[in-house]
Amino acid sequence: MKTYFRVLSYAKPLGWLAPQYLIYALFQTVFSVITLGILTPVLNVLFMVETEPTEIPESIPDFYFGLQYFKDVFNYYFLDIVQEDRFLALQFVCGILIVSIFLSNLFKYLLAVISAIVRANVISNLRNALYDRLINMHIGYYTEERKGNIMSKVMADVQEVENTVVNSLKVVVKEPLMLIGYFVALFFISAKLTGITLIILPVSGFIISYIAISIKKRAIKSQETIGNISNILEETIGGMRIIKAFNAISFSKKRFEKEVDVYAKVNVSMQKRQALSSPTSEFLGVFVVVGVLLIGGSMILGGESELSAGSFITFIAIYSQLLVPAKALSTAFSNVQRGLASAERIFGIIDLEPAIKDKSSAKKLVEFKSELSFKNVSFAYGEEKVLKKININIHKGETIALVGPSGGGKSTMADLVPRFYDPIEGDVQIDGISLKDLTVESIRAKMGIVSQESILFNDSIFNNIAFGKPECTLEEVIHAAQVANAHEFISQMEGGYEAKIGERGTKLSGGQRQRISIARAILKNPDILILDEATSALDSESEKLVQDALTNLMKNRTSIVIAHRLSTIQEADKIYVMQEGEIIEEGKHDDLLKKGGVYKKLIEIQSVS
Structure with missing residues (x-):
């Protein structure tokens, strides 16, 4: 439950949503109970199956908080109409039913709207918190953790939390209120019979909770396997040239299929238990209803109960409706185990402390002197x-x-x-x-860094050069490109500085990508420049252009150059x-x-x- 409530803490800002949700849920419960509760006077009066005569109140009763007050007010109007015209009384009841059902569904709609807002808030805040933690983690974290596993947590695990934990919110709040409302009505009709039925319920609750625990164990394994599949897929796409060059297609397929088979087996095992939850709760619920029918019927037939036939039928009708929220709760309880397993994987990242972080007393470096x-x-x-x-x-x-x-x-x-x-x-x-x-x-x-591998983004040339300096102008970007010997080829491209360069700059040659990286460093105008094998992967022609650009970049700067080609650092x-x-x-x-x-x-x- 600790993990569950932690997920819900990401629903902020709640503001007026929480009290409004509770009010709407309460009103839906009230009107749902009224819809069923009105069966008793209909059966007792219209079909004349009363056990005792019903007295018509002489005047509208004074207000007091209790179910009896609302029953007396209803009888004041209803019984008076019955004496005059039974068909008019039927119309009166039907009108109340229509209004009650309309209001119940209206509040149901309003609950769904608030649930959607809360769900959106939870998922947005959770993804933002996860991304914030990932982007602030030290570089060493990414050498130790598999990329596919990280992506699986950000995408698949968060989606699983949305589909289970967050979607269960309306069940967790609304269905208990429905259960309470129905039980209050049942106690009002017959406290003795309701008390007997309560003895049976804990047994079904124990069985359902046992199923849910086994689901969570398999859900953890399932999400870990999804991470492995994502990692293999990411490696396959990134290393496709090597896979084909070394005829490793068969090996790669077997590796992928092995993980998919593991996921399939774990998922089937989990689905078996999850599928068992709903029919089990339904069977146990029907079993209890049949028990109520036998026990209550024997009490009435033996003269041990004061229940009228109408009241007993209403009791059975309301008790049967307990199956709906009870089944919804058991299903949600089973489903939420998968989401909690995913949430624990997510919080495993959020709870990590970056190895590199500022001291509380850290000062700002104003100038490198x-x-x-x-x-x-x-x-x-x-x-x-x-x-x-x-x-x-x-x-x-x-x-x-x-x-x-x-x-x-x-x-x-x-x-x-x-x-x-x-x-x-x-x-x-x-x-x-x-x-x-x-x-x-x-x-x-x-500091500015130009590495052997040009890290570019699937965006325009302008945005790649201006990366980290969103306030810069086109003129500044063009000047940086000119210094980096990149302006000429950029101008010849369709779209110029607004041309999209593809994922990781795949639409550009190696030398062009490197010059874009150099232009980015030039625009930043760093005091300290780090060049890590900046020309080692280039052909001779590209190397000359890039080396000239690097020479321009290094003027009047403190530079640390890592090079295998020693001719570049003499x-x-x-x-x-x-x-x-x-x-x-x-x-x-x-x-x-x-x-x-x-x-x-x-x-x-x-x-x-």
Whole structure:
């Protein structure tokens, strides 16, 4: 129930909706009971099956709160009409029935409208909270968690919560009121007979709750399997070229079909129990009604009850209607278990605390003045150390290059600068202030990143360049594109800067995508620039255009360049050679060549190749 009420807490702002919903539900209950309760006077008076004569009140009774008052008011008008004209009395009853049914359905409609508003609020707030948590999670979370599983939680799990937990809200509020209303009417007709029937109800409740618990266990497994299917599908679409190139179609199909089979088996098992819930509750309800008929009938036949035939038939009619809210509650209780399983997976993300977050005392980085420093910095992924006691100072305006074999820690070192990760030992500082003492947003506002893989979005060229700066003008975007050597090809495209570039920029070549990324960095005008293998995946012609754009971008900026193609970093102010997480050589290009160490060997290898 804790998870259930937590889901409902996302219905805010409720405001006037909650009290209005309760009022509408109460009125629907009242008019539903009136519709059935009016059977007694109809049967007793119109068909003359009274056990005792009904006295006509001499005047309208004084008001008091109780069912008897409304019964006396009804008798005052109804019995008087009966004595004059029975057909007129029938018309009177039919009129009350029509009004009662109309009002009952009117309030039912109003309940549905409020339910729709509450449902929309819950799902919108839940999805927004989930997305907010995901977008604020540290980068390391996405290397540990499968993308398909995350997408399954955002889409499938939230949809399951809407279909079960949120849709059960109207059942949870309205149906108990209906049950209370019906039981009040039953107690009013015969407290003794109602008390006997209550003894049987807990048995059916126990059976239904047992079925519901088994459904929840299978629902958790079902949602986990959906996440696995989503993950395989995402990997298949993203790696289609490799799958076809390595003739792995059969392998991929078997892998996918295996997960689908697991989901099918779990789902069938869950559906069996879920399908059992409704007929079980219905059978138990009918069983109880038959029991009431036998017990009540024997009491009347044995002279142990003062119930008239009309009252007894009304009792049976109202008791039979208990099946509707009781069945709705049991069905909702069974269905909601699937939603609660999904909700727990969702809250598993929402409750995570980002590893990278601002201190309460964190200050804003207003200006980068002098230097960026690594002080005895070490870092590890799990147990494996990838950086060991790094000490370097990068002065403002300098360009430094990180080179060396793959796996040496170059990209990890660059990731510490915008605080994608925090070091496990030592400290990264700007102007002598630890990055941990500065707000993450203000740190990243001073930085621009161009990586090997151009991350573009399925939007216009303008919006991709202006990403993160929605207030910029077309003239500013065009200027950034010109500096990045991108304006010419953009102008030749149909639609120009408003042209859509497809998912991840698939409508552009590799060099064009990279120049769009560079234009985006130029528009941001960062103090510190990080270039991570920005030209390694390009052909010679594209590399020249991109390299020229990078040269324009790096002017008068502090730049950290990671490169495998050493010809692109020979003009750097200082080159650091990294191997197995350590800096083994440092200096200018010419100085490192003279040393004849690892750097010279790397140059020679590339020269030969």
